[in-house]
Amino acid sequence: MADDERLREWAEQVAMYLARDGVPPIAGRILGRLMVCDPPEQSAAQLSAAIGASRASLTMNLRLLTGMGFLTWRTRPGDRTMYYRMADDAWQAVVRKQIAGIAAFLDVTRQGLDLLGPESDRAARVRQAHDTYAWMAKVFDDAPPIGQEER
Amino acid sequence: MADDERLREWAEQVAMYLARDGVPPIAGRILGRLMVCDPPEQSAAQLSAAIGASRASLTMNLRLLTGMGFLTWRTRPGDRTMYYRMADDAWQAVVRKQIAGIAAFLDVTRQGLDLLGPESDRAARVRQAHDTYAWMAKVFDDAPPIGQEER
DNA sequence: CACTGAGTTCAGTTCATACTGAAACTCACG
DNA sequence: CGTGAGTTTCAGTATGAACTGAACTCAGTG
Numbered sequence: 001m002a003d004d005e006r007l008r009e010w011a012e013q014v015a016m017y018l019a020r021d022g023v024p025p026i027a028g029r030i031l032g033r034l035m036v037c038d039p040p041e042q043s044a045a046q047l048s049a050a051i052g053a054s055r056a057s058l059t060m061n062l063r064l065l066t067g068m069g070f071l072t073w074r075t076r077p078g079d080r081t082m083y084y085r086m087a088d089d090a091w092q093a094v095v096r097k098q099i100a101g102i103a104a105f106l107d108v109t110r111q112g113l114d115l116l117g118p119e120s121d122r123a124a125r126v127r128q129a130h131d132t133y134a135w136m137a138k139v140f141d142d143a144p145p146i147g148q149e150e151r
Numbered sequence: 152m153a154d155d156e157r158l159r160e161w162a163e164q165v166a167m168y169l170a171r172d173g174v175p176p177i178a179g180r181i182l183g184r185l186m187v188c189d190p191p192e193q194s195a196a197q198l199s200a201a202i203g204a205s206r207a208s209l210t211m212n213l214r215l216l217t218g219m220g221f222l223t224w225r226t227r228p229g230d231r232t233m234y235y236r237m238a239d240d241a242w243q244a245v246v247r248k249q250i251a252g253i254a255a256f257l258d259v260t261r262q263g264l265d266l267l268g269p270e271s272d273r274a275a276r277v278r279q280a281h282d283t284y285a286w287m288a289k290v291f292d293d294a295p296p297i298g299q300e301e302r
Numbered sequence: 303c304a305c306t307g308a309g310t311t312c313a314g315t316t317c318a319t320a321c322t323g324a325a326a327c328t329c330a331c332g
Numbered sequence: 333c334g335t336g337a338g339t340t341t342c343a344g345t346a347t348g349a350a351c352t353g354a355a356c357t358c359a360g361t362g
Contacts (some may be wrong), residue, residue, distance in 0.1 A: 006266055013259045020173065020252065024320060036267060054322050058341060080329065080338050091280040098249075101171065108164045115157055116187060121292060125186045129242040132297065136203045136246060137296040148285050177349060206351050210310060231308050231359060
C-alpha cells in the first residue's frame with residue numbers, strides 16, 4: 001500500500017539522474033511522475049499534488065519540459081485544463097542531447113589543435129582528448145539504429 | 152601575440168564543457184590549462200597565476216582533480232613544490248564516467264519495471280526509456296577498444 | 303633559530319538558481 | 333456580464349555551491 005510512496009521515490013531517482021544534465025529537480029520529478037502515473041495524461045493540478053510542488057512551479061517546469069520536447073499536451077473540448085503526457089520520444093531526445101555534446105566537444109578540441117602547431121608536445125595532450133571523443137562519435141555513427149534490444 | 156589570451160579562452164571552453172558534468176569551473180580551467188601549458192608540469196602557484204584564481208582554490212581543486220584521476224603530481228628532490236600534470240588517461244576517465252552513468256540509469260529503469268507489472272501501459276513508458284539506454288549500453292559494449300581514430 | 307616559501311584549512315561572502323505566494327489574467331459557461 | 337476554474341507572471345526568498353582571505357603548519361635554508 002505504500003505503493004504510491006514507492007512510485008514517488010522512483011520518480012525522484014529519475015529526477016536525480018536528469019539533474020546531472022542540468023534539468024531542474026521539479027522538472028525531473030514531473031517527467032518521472034508522467035512515466036508511471038495512471039492515467040498517462042495529467043493536469044498541472046494533479047501533478048502539483050502528486051509531487052508536492054506549487055502550481056507556479058508546475059507552470060514553469062511544464063513549459064520547460066515541453067520546450068525541450070519531453071512533453072506534449074492537449075486539451076479536451078469544453079475543458080480549459082491542459083493535459084500533459086510524456087512524449088513518445090522523450091528519452092531518445094535525452095540521448096540525442098548527450099550525443100550532441102560529444103560533437104560540441106570535438107569542436108573545442110579541433111580548435112585547440114589548430115591553435116597549437118601540429119607538432120608540439122602540447123598538441124599531443126589535446127589530441128589525446130580529441131581521439132577519445134572521436135572514438136565515441138564514431139561508435140555512435142557506426143551503431144545500428146535504435147531498434148529493440150533485449151531486456 | 153594575444154596568444155596567451157587565446158589559450159586562456161580555450162581552457163575556458165574546456166571548463167564550460169566539463170561544468171556540464173558537475174566539474175567546478177576552476178577545476179575545469181586547471182585541466183584546460185594543463186593541456187596547453189609549457190612545460191606540461193606546473194606548480195599550484197603557476198596555475199593560480201595563469202587562470203587567476205586564489206591559491207586556496209587551487210589546493211581544493213587540484214585535490215579534487217587528482218582524486219578523480221585527471222591529474223598526477225610529483226615532487227623534485229630538495230623542492231617542496233608539487234608539480235601537477237594531466238594524467239595520460241584523463242579523458243578516457245571522463246568518458247568512462249559518462250558510460251557508467253548509462254548503467255546507473257539502467258538500474259533505475261529496471262527497478263521501475265519491477266515495480267510496475269510487466270503488462271501495464273505504464274510499464275511501456277518505462278520500457279521506452281529502458282530500451283533507449285539499453286541500446287546505448289550495447290553500442291558501447293560492442294564497440295571496438297579505443298584504438299587510434301582518424302583525425 | 304628565525305625566515306621564507308610552500309601547502310592546508312576554515313569561516314565568511316558572493317552569486318546563481320529554483321521555488322513559492324500572491325496577484326493578474328483568460329475563457330467557458332450560466 | 334459575472335463567476336469560477338484554470339493558467340501565467342512576477343517579485344521575493346531560500347538554498348547551496350564555489351570561491352576567497354586570513355590564519356595556520358611545516359620543511360628546508362642561511
